[in-house]
Amino acid sequence: MSMKRYQHYIFDWGDTLMADLPLETGPMYAWSRIEVVPGAKTLLAELSGSAACSLATNAADSSESEIRKALIRADLNPYLTNIFCFQNTGAKKPSKAFFNAVHSALNPEKSDKSDILMIGDNLEQDVLGALNFGFDAVWYNPGRKQVPENIPWVHHLSQILDWHTAA
Numbered sequence: 001m002s003m004k005r006y007q008h009y010i011f012d013w014g015d016t017l018m019a020d021l022p023l024e025t026g027p028m029y030a031w032s033r034i035e036v037v038p039g040a041k042t043l044l045a046e047l048s049g050s051a052a053c054s055l056a057t058n059a060a061d062s063s064e065s066e067i068r069k070a071l072i073r074a075d076l077n078p079y080l081t082n083i084f085c086f087q088n089t090g091a092k093k094p095s096k097a098f099f100n101a102v103h104s105a106l107n108p109e110k111s112d113k114s115d116i117l118m119i120g121d122n123l124e125q126d127v128l129g130a131l132n133f134g135f136d137a138v139w140y141n142p143g144r145k146q147v148p149e150n151i152p153w154v155h156h157l158s159q160i161l162d163w164h165t166a167a
Contacts, residue, residue: 138152
């Protein structure tokens with residue numbers, strides 16, 4: 001992927017911005033503990049200064065307001081403009097309906113699909129779903145799993161910042 005600045009950065013939630021902790025259940029805001037993925041806050045703080053950052057999740061246990069409560073606990077809320085979830089889109093990733101709802105909400109008359117970058121840890125739902133819709137996408141792959149050809153990937157979120165600032 002060439003280096004460029006995007007108008008919109010869309011992040012998956014679980015295991016991209018905040019860790020899905022296996023022993024916790026129910027809405028994340030009510031968990032006994034939460035954990036921010038290393039580099040997430042720094043990345044959001046930097047990107048949100050010059051672009052819109054949003055969250056796109058398939059989380060079934062949380063409404064938009066509950067997601068905001070978890071983001072407030074994690075001190076990530078100030079950086080995220082929009083929350084896209086099943087309850088407000090009526091669809092889930094990787095469906096075209098989900099990504100269409102995201103694109104429509106991001107003011108499409110000012111934003112071409114190529115101005116939007118999706119970042120997520122799930123290759124099929126986050127990355128291939130976004131790419132198939134026409135967004136650019138990056139696979140957050142901290143485990144360094146085998147990467148299919150032509151799929152941009154990073155093993156640490158700070159690498160996204162390197163692309164953004166170099167553009």
